[in-house]
Structure formats: C-alpha cells, structure tokens
Amino acid sequence: MSSAFVTYSHDFGKLNMEADLRYENVDFKYYDDGKYTADQSKNYSNWFPSLSLSMPFGDVQMQLSYAADINRPNYWVLRSGVQYSNHYTYETGNPFLVSE
Numbered sequence: 001m002s003s004a005f006v007t008y009s010h011d012f013g014k015l016n017m018e019a020d021l022r023y024e025n026v027d028f029k030y031y032d033d034g035k036y037t038a039d040q041s042k043n044y045s046n047w048f049p050s051l052s053l054s055m056p057f058g059d060v061q062m063q064l065s066y067a068a069d070i071n072r073p074n075y076w077v078l079r080s081g082v083q084y085s086n087h088y089t090y091e092t093g094n095p096f097l098v099s100e
Contacts, residue, residue: 001026015055022048026072030095032080040078040095046070073097 003024010017023046030040050067079093 015053018052020050022050024048030078037095040080044070044072044099070099072099 001024003022005020005022007018007020009019024044026042026044028042030037030042032040048068048070050065052063052065054061054063056062077093078095078097080095081092083091085091
C-alpha cells in the first residue's frame with residue numbers, strides 16, 4: 001500500500017477554506033497454497049478529496065465539511081475456506097467482494 005497527501009489552506013477574510021487530496025494505491029496479491037489467484041487479488045487506485053469551510057458567527061464557530069472515503073472488506077471476510085464454529089454454524093467468506 002502506498003499513498004500521498006496534499007493539503008491547501010487559505011483565509012478569505014473571516015472564512016477559512018481547507019482543501020485536501022489523498023491518493024491511495026493498494027496492490028493485494030492473493031495466494032492459495034502458494035499458487036497466485038488473479039480473480040481474488042485486488043488492485044485499487046483511488047483519489048479521496050475533502051473540503052472544509054469554517055467561519056465565526058458571533059460567539060459560535062461554524063464549519064461545513066465534505067470528505068470522500070472508502071470501505072474495503074477485511075482479509076478474513078475474503079477467505080474462501082470453511083470454518084466450523086459449532087454444531088449449527090459454519091462460516092465462510094466471499095473472495096469476490098469489492099470495495100464500497
């Protein structure tokens with residue numbers, strides 16, 4: 001995983017603006033018993049912008065913010081093996097899940 005982050009901040013009188021941009025690259029190679037599995041390997045390249053505006057209104061500081069984010073499945077959720085939990089429960093993952 002690698003990422004880069006840049007931020008810019010500027011005051012326009014009482015209004016403060018902050019803009020951020022993050023780039024993230026994730027290269028996950030999945031191996032099953034030492035054999036590379038392309039369908040289950042993941043490669044993500046995403047940009048995540050954010051913007052924040054703030055200014056005082058009398059004694060109160062007001063802020064409006066926007067941020068983009070991503071939710072990626074955990075490694076254990078991607079597993080394809082079956083886990084025996086008890087007499088009634090078997091668990092398995094889904095190796096074909098994608099980010100949201």
